[in-house]
Amino acid sequence: NAGVTQTPKFQVLKTGQSMTLQCAQDMNHNSMYWYRQDPGMGLRLIYYSASEGTTDKGEVPNGYNVSRLNKREFSLRLESAAPSQTSVYFCASSKRTANTEAFFGQGTRLTVV
Amino acid sequence: TQLLEQSPQFLSIQEGENLTVYCNSSSVFSSLQWYRQEPGEGPVLLVTVVTGGEVKKLKRLTFQFGDARKDSSLHITAAQPGDTGLYLCAGKSGGSYIPTFGRGTSLIVHP
Numbered sequence: 001n002a003g004v005t006q007t008p009k010f011q012v013l014k015t016g017q018s019m020t021l022q023c024a025q026d027m028n029h030n031s032m033y034w035y036r037q038d039p040g041m042g043l044r045l046i047y048y049s050a051s052e053g054t055t056d057k058g059e060v061p062n063g064y065n066v067s068r069l070n071k072r073e074f075s076l077r078l079e080s081a082a083p084s085q086t087s088v089y090f091c092a093s094s095k096r097t098a099n100t101e102a103f104f105g106q107g108t109r110l111t112v113v
Numbered sequence: 114t115q116l117l118e119q120s121p122q123f124l125s126i127q128e129g130e131n132l133t134v135y136c137n138s139s140s141v142f143s144s145l146q147w148y149r150q151e152p153g154e155g156p157v158l159l160v161t162v163v164t165g166g167e168v169k170k171l172k173r174l175t176f177q178f179g180d181a182r183k184d185s186s187l188h189i190t191a192a193q194p195g196d197t198g199l200y201l202c203a204g205k206s207g208g209s210y211i212p213t214f215g216r217g218t219s220l221i222v223h224p
Contacts, residue, residue, distance in 0.1 A: 101161070
């Protein structure tokens, strides 16, 4: 039972490079999320997708784009990486109900130099 | 904007001690969740509380939701090294399904 799978687990980019973080879930969840986690800041929502075909901005969307490719997959793209985007990125998924549990991937540790 | 304030931010204690972590907000939440995160892993749900005044127990962990549904606490009795981790509270308001997280409390329990 894979749950939420993120790739890659580690990545080093040079300033200005682009990359896409991949996320897939096998729990048939409608909703998917991208968070970033910085020391002392908890988890901050970058983008979310309520269902296939829809995406919305979260708290910190600047510098990122997302694609909900299908019900299973939700990717996060950095078009021109900046050192301020050095962080640990988590993808999560859940049912679209108020008290539901969010299931998280293992994270992608991204360093921009 | 972080709507949930957690305290303390860091906690370092000896095995066997008791501790309480707090999660406070000026907003009313329809539900509040506590997650635990170990190094190199994603957060994992511990509990969801939905009713004001609700108390839930999970072995040595006791979770309470405030009467006004604006705050919550996590109490650990006789902490063990295996309790070491980052504890995150997450609230949902207005029927939203999207969790908003606090900054977390980093707990280290020394043997």
